[in-house]
Amino acid sequence: MRIVSKLLIEHHPPLVMARSGLSPDVWQSRLLHDRPHRAIVVCSRQAGKSTVCAGKALHRAFTDPNAEIVVVSPTQRQSTLLVSKVRRFAEALGIELTRDAATFLRLTNGSTIYALPGHADTVRGYSPELLIIDEAAYTAEDLYTACLPMLAATGGDLVAISTPRGRDGWFWHEWNGEGADGWERIEVPYTEISRISEEFITQQKASMSAERFAAEYECSFNSSTFGLFNAADIAAAGPRPLPDEGGLPDPWQIMARNRAPFQAAAS
């Protein structure tokens, strides 16, 4: 690779996407340009989360020799998919790979990008300069607590990115400021993504409850998105009554109430 191209990529990170014909959105450019120590990004579905993570992983690997970049997602398949995006970006940029496997890529400068599944026991043994957790709200608490020590020796950076998934779990707590200090927070609702058309949004609104739509597209951490029971319903049911005080709350009534918005939208 010519020295001019190398300097261009190093100093203009959005090029990692642009050379593949993807003009980064403002938030994607920001994430590629900045090097926040801790970044937490809440996004609409199909905002380009995995794409920008792939770009960031490649740019960091390209810029920092001998760096270790770890990408974690809820499943191995998702992490491998993200690494396949890295591979495509590398090809478009003419960045040579000395190792090219489904779950890891190594550049000529010695930097390596690993794709791991979201299980606490699989993340031990790595010391990354950059850790990326894609679909972070869908990963378990024990994964997060197993991941953080990986950054202890390197002082590495962490990017956690996701669509929201209710007011529960580590992703919500960190976003809500109940955890560590020092997070840079970025919020990207569908309205900031020009690729998502109003026509598509109208169809989506008709196909799901307002609460689910808000979570999938409007960065809303509402409570009952994916559970069988709505947290508000559970709270309203009060302390669980003992059988001899009138029995247990009727779960079927709670379920019927939860389905009502969906049925209203569909009719």
Ligand SMILES: Nc1ncnc2c1ncn2[C@@H]1O[C@H](COP(=O)(O)OP(=O)(O)OP(=O)(O)O)[C@@H](O)[C@H]1O
């Ligand atoms: N800046 C961009 N310009 C054009 N297309 C883009 C851009 N960013 C992402 N895309 C495209 O948008 C689609 C969705 O991207 P991606 O899979 O990264 O989104 P996501 O937010 O991870 O989606 P999901 O919510 O399903 O995980 C892909 O086809 C990708 O190539």
Ligand SMILES: [Mg+2]
């Ligand atoms: Mg994705």
